[in-house]
Amino acid sequence: MKTNTFWTRAALRAALCVAAAVSLQAVAWAQGAPATPGASTLTKPARIVVTVPPGGGIDTIARRLATRMAPVLGQPVIVENRPGASGVLGVDNIVRSAPDGSSLILAAGSTITVLPHLMKKLPYDATRDLTPIAQIGVTPLVMLVNSDNPAKTVAEFVAAAKNSPNTMSYGSYGNGSLGHLIGEAFKHASGMTMVHVPYKGCASAINDLIGGQLSAVVCDVGSAAAFLPPGSRLRGLAITGTHRVASFPTIPTFPEAGYPTLGPLVGWLGIFGPANMPKPLVAALVKDFADVMKTDDMRTALAQIGYDIGDPSAANFAKTVQQDGVVWGQLIRSIGGITLE
The missing domain is CATH 3.40.190.150 (Bordetella uptake gene, domain 1)
Structure with a gap:
């Protein structure tokens, strides 16, 4: 049939x-x-x-x-x-x-x-x-610097930038990304100057930060996590949000560092x-x-x-x-x- x-x-x-x-x-x-x-x-x-x-x-x-x-x-x-x-x-x-x-x-x-x-x-x-x-x-998002950067706090980083104007740059994961906007908000609030360098992702920006081509990177905590433990190649200066991240309790929030307007930017x-x-x-x-x-x-x-x-x-x-x-x-x-x- x-x-x-x-x-x-x-x-x-x-x-x-x-x-x-x-x-x-x-x-x-x-x-x-x-x-x-x-x-x-x-x-x-x-x-x-x-x-x-x-x-x-x-x-x-x-x-x-x-x-x-x-x-x-x-x-x-x-x-x-x-x-x-x-x-x-x-x-x-x-x-x-x-x-x-x-x-x-x-x-x-x-x-x-x-x-x-x-x-x-x-x-x-x-x-x-x-x-x-x-x-x-x-x-939250975190601002990273190379571990050999002499600036240990946000205040020291801002002071160094103002003492040597137009010499610093920061990377983010693209134009219009949260990293870009938070970096610009930080510049605006601190009165310092930094050139923005956009990347297609956090990984490339972090690689250039480790290599010394950037002064800082602003990216999400997840992308930065592997580089943040003590003894790593990078150091977190501050994170956005209203409380510290349990995994990295030594990194202060931006409000703690004197920048309350960056707190809500998560x-x-x-x-x-x-x-x-x-x-x-x-x-x-x-x-x-x-x-x-x-x-x-x-x-x-x-x-x-x-x-x-x-x-x-x-x-x-x-x-x-x-x-x-x-x-x-x-x-x-x-x-x-x-x-x-």
């Missing part, structure tokens, strides 16, 4: 989908994830978009979240990498998606709150067209959905993400890239998004001349 090819293929696809869902649940259960569907159970597979290529720290966190959330949502969850245009491509994709909870994005705070002040012709309004759901993690990762999501669905997702973020493996995964667990409150997260947009906007306008267009 002749086999109906269409129905054979359809059955195979269905079997593969079921197998994928079962596999995801099995992995999640083995890692201790909730084994029963949560309040935000969906009716179709879900995806978490990231604005970076596969393999980096943010991509790793997204994949860990996808594994954890699959049994909670009752559906397979895939990670979809949409890098390019400083994150615009990924955000625009979510903005245009159905507000049914199946399309979410794990975005860096700078993509949401800084980019609108550097690119005036975005195809969306981040505050109007996105729904804040969960702040996943928070990370990085974060957050989950967003499209605008107009039903409030009960948002509330359910908030609860389910908060439960997932309490697990030890999520804390460990975030700590490995220099992040602390974020605030699980959706109301607080929405307020953070709004306040950060104002703070970064004021800073960028006060500095002047920084644009990605």
Whole structure:
């Protein structure tokens, strides 16, 4: 008897989908994830978009979240990498998606709150067209100097720069990056001069700092962590944020060093959905993400890239998004001349 090819293929696809869902649940259960569907159970597979290529720290966190959330949502969850245009491509994709909870994005705070002040012709309004759901993690940034630099404190570094004007430079991980903006904010607050040298990532900037081509580097703590223990090639002068990092308790905060305006300038990762999501669905997702973020493996995964667990409150997260947009906007306008267009 002749086999109906269409129905054979359809059955195979269905079997593969079921197998994928079962596999995801099995992995999640083995890692201790909730084994029963949560309040935000969906009716179709879900995806978490990231604005970076596969393999980096943010991509790793997204994949860990996808594994954890699959049994909670009752559906397979895939990670979809949409890098390019400083994150615009990924955000625009979510903005245009159905507000049914199946399309979410794990975005860096700078993509949401800084980019609108550097690119005036975005195809969306981040505050109007996105729904804040969960702040996943928070990370400070650190100003690094070579370990043989005679300046042991921020005050000594500033004094050296003022005694030898126009001789210092600092590196960051790109024009318009948080490292760039914090470096400029520090210059503005201290009254010193330093030439900014943009790199494509922290690793290249750190290599040149070790090699003596730069006076300082401003980057995220996760990228700098391997170079910060006592006896290493680099030394942290100060970090942003309101408290010291537990892993490096000897590095003071910028507010402690006399620069309170640099305290709020931290990085974060957050989950967003499209605008107009039903409030009960948002509330359910908030609860389910908060439960997932309490697990030890999520804390460990975030700590490995220099992040602390974020605030699980959706109301607080929405307020953070709004306040950060104002703070970064004021800073960028006060500095002047920084644009990605």
